[in-house]
Every structure is written in C-alpha cells, then in structure tokens.
Amino acid sequence: xxxxxxxxxxxxxxxxxAACAMPGAEPTEETSPPASExxxxxxxxxxxxxxxxxAEPAVAADKWSLWDNGTQLRGANIWQRIVVPELxxxxxxxxxxxxxxxxxxxxxxxxxxxxNYVNFSLPGLFTERPPYELDxxxxxxxxxxIEMAEQADLFVVIxxxxxPGRSDFTFYRDGAGDWFDEDLLIENVWIDQDAQDAWVxxxxxxxxxxxxxxxxxxYDLMCExxxxxxxxxxxxxxDFDAEHADTTYDWNRFYPRIVDGIREVDTQTPILVGGxxxxxxxxxxxxKPVDDPRIVYTAHQYEPQSQYTHQEPPPAVNTYPxxxxxxxxxxxxxxDRAWLEGFLSPLADFQxxxxxxxxxxxxxxxxxxxxxxxxMRDQMNIFEKTGINYxxxxxxxxxKPWAEGNxxxxxxxxxxxxxxxxxxxxLQTVILEFWARNTLRPSNFNQSP
Numbered sequence: 001x002x003x004x005x006x007x008x009x010x011x012x013x014x015x016x017x018a019a020c021a022m023p024g025a026e027p028t029e030e031t032s033p034p035a036s037e038x039x040x041x042x043x044x045x046x047x048x049x050x051x052x053x054x055a056e057p058a059v060a061a062d063k064w065s066l067w068d069n070g071t072q073l074r075g076a077n078i079w080q081r082i083v084v085p086e087l088x089x090x091x092x093x094x095x096x097x098x099x100x101x102x103x104x105x106x107x108x109x110x111x112x113x114x115x116n117y118v119n120f121s122l123p124g125l126f127t128e129r130p131p132y133e134l135d136x137x138x139x140x141x142x143x144x145x146i147e148m149a150e151q152a153d154l155f156v157v158i159x160x161x162x163x164p165g166r167s168d169f170t171f172y173r174d175g176a177g178d179w180f181d182e183d184l185l186i187e188n189v190w191i192d193q194d195a196q197d198a199w200v201x202x203x204x205x206x207x208x209x210x211x212x213x214x215x216x217x218x219y220d221l222m223c224e225x226x227x228x229x230x231x232x233x234x235x236x237x238x239d240f241d242a243e244h245a246d247t248t249y250d251w252n253r254f255y256p257r258i259v260d261g262i263r264e265v266d267t268q269t270p271i272l273v274g275g276x277x278x279x280x281x282x283x284x285x286x287x288k289p290v291d292d293p294r295i296v297y298t299a300h301q302y303e304p305q306s307q308y309t310h311q312e313p314p315p316a317v318n319t320y321p322x323x324x325x326x327x328x329x330x331x332x333x334x335x336d337r338a339w340l341e342g343f344l345s346p347l348a349d350f351q352x353x354x355x356x357x358x359x360x361x362x363x364x365x366x367x368x369x370x371x372x373x374x375x376m377r378d379q380m381n382i383f384e385k386t387g388i389n390y391x392x393x394x395x396x397x398x399x400k401p402w403a404e405g406n407x408x409x410x411x412x413x414x415x416x417x418x419x420x421x422x423x424x425x426x427l428q429t430v431i432l433e434f435w436a437r438n439t440l441r442p443s444n445f446n447q448s449p
Contacts, residue, residue: 075117076395107152114435124163132164132198159220165195211266319370373426
C-alpha cells in the first residue's frame, strides 16, 4: 500500500524505534546477577465486567493506592504524533491533525483482552516552537482519547513526548537530514530556559484540566528525558552527573519545577518521573527523588536492545535463553532469567531505598524475536515479584495503512514478519495470562474524596 512516497515509507523506521530506544547508546556492564529461578506461571482471574452502570464499588481508595499497593495496573501504551503531510502522505497516519487514528473499538478490544491501563504517549498540549501556547487540536485529541478509554473502562496515564522546545523527532534524531527534514528535529528544551518554563506551565495547565477526571491516574512528565545523549553522547550516568549537574541539561534540576507547577493546582494525582538516559533502568539510581508523597519513579526496559529485543529479520539470531556478548567485551555471556533479575534489580533497590513506588511504563520486544514469549514471561514475572505496575509497547490501532507499514511491536500478529492480521501466538498468550490478573477498573474503583 502506498504511504505517501519514500518519506512516509521511511517513517516506518523511526516508529520501529519509537519504543523509545537509545540511539547510539553504549550498554554498561551489569553487576553479577542472582541465581536463576523458575518462572512463575500467572494464575488467571476473571476479568470484571466493564459496564460502569452494572458495577458496584469494591475498593475504597484514592488513585495513589493503584501505585503503592503492589502490581495492580497492567496494560499497554498507545503512540501518536502530529502528522507531517509532506512526510507521511495522506494515508499512513491518517488524514487528521494527529495520527495514527484510534477508535472506540481499539480501546474496547484492549480492555476485552484483560488490560486495565493505557499509557498515552502523546504530543504535549503546548506547541513545540515559540510562542509556546496551547494547541487546541492536540487538546481536543487528548479529550477524545480519554473519553474513549473511560468508555472502555480503562485507567489512563498521560505521558507527554513533546512540548516547548522538544519534538517527537528527538526519538529518531539519527534520521535528521536523511528520511526527515532537519527542521523537524527540535531539542532546544535543554538549553532554553524559556522552553523549560513553558513546559512547567504546560503541565500546570494540563493538571488543572484533568485533575478531576476519574480515569486519569497519573501524569508522566516527559517521555524519556534524553539530554545526556542528544547533547553530549554521554551514556554513563555518573559521567553525565559529574560534568553537567545543576545545569539546564540536568533533569534532576528541571523536573522538580514541573512537579511544583502541578502541585499548585493538583495535590492528589500521582506524578510519574523517569530518569535521564531515555529512562533506562541503569539511570534510575541517579534520579533524585523530591519531597512529594505521591511520586511514582519509572523506567523503560528494552535491554539487551541491539543484541536481542530489537533484532530485525531475516534472521534474528540471538535467542532467549542463550549465550552472546552482552557487555561488549568480545566474550559470550549467559542471557537468561538470572541475567534479567540482575539487570532489573535497580527497580527493587530504588523502591526499598526511598520507600517509593516504581513502575515500568514502557517495555517490549519485537514479535518475531526468537523465544520472545519466554523472555516476556520471565520479565513480567520479575515485575510482579517486585510489585510494580507495567505497560508494554505498544497497542496499535486497527488502521490498515499503519498496521501494514509498521507492525513489529504488534503482538497480535505473531512471529511471521510478513503477517499483518491477528493470529493466535505464544507471545500473545503470555501477555494475556498476565493481563488476566487485573481485577480493578474505573467502574469498580471507588476514589475517596
């Protein structure tokens, strides 16, 4: 199918990385992992009815209890950006202002499969270029998505990918001047104090607008803060902190101002904050908590990225469990449950050190990667053992031009890279087994005043 010419076809490339990869990042060596343990099979529970009018409140709690009481939210991300017609053509992302387009049926299906939570990874409400002001079309789009999620009985977290001084193309920056025009790459938020001030104001406005919405259970301040990589190509957190702490590049200086702005108008809604370095797990220990009792600290998990989760066909060689070089020393390493537990241990360590909840609101694997189902089962078991909420990448809409052009993260399509229609498969079976553990939904969740 035509997607608006070569530029739209190349758009496929950046979305394959829209699982928020770290372009050019150099993996770090991890500490020795603990002993391996057998994966725990999830015990499915009945998925509650989603009709709000038929449900009775079962839990008396506020939104914070969804994050601070073990694993209760299991779901997926959706992704959208503002359409660039000369790049995307008339079909690929749809003919609207933002794409790809979602419908009520898309959210209903997500809920019917057992998910109770959708993480909106979307454009921020304010423009990327000055004057930094409200984009009413972006706001209308978000309003519509929240309404559809509410109809589907899904909790929502709002994540802003873009905003003053930052465009979505920061996630695909290596393609600037290649498959997209360099002018689309906007990253001055890390050097422009006015842009940072406007980002604070954008979130203050957003919180005031959605603070009373019963399904909005979190504000995620910025999808993958990345000043360390885009400005300096520094991929070791200690090195970055040593050189750039307390500058405009320092997320630990920037994000507390956003928290303060939100709390001026909304003291209750949980706030989600990931670390620098594209929110990688090994950057989490360098995120400095703030004095706010309703903060959830987050990480994104796609490692080992180049060696496993992002392998492109044909063929995808490395498997799970397996042996290959994981720390770039030229020697094979064991890649198994024990490695995963060691790599993910900062999640539990941070949680215990600061007595604060942690979440993984992005993780995933390309559907054709060998033994992806086993990898995901072990990973989600570790999340459950740690007691954290999680949302995988990504829940795509049933928009054919998009589905046929970009399907690598769509677990419904199975292992065959050429297939673009739903089919029973092992990866889907594993994901649905975990989603079946969900019991809470907006319709049976009584938020206390």
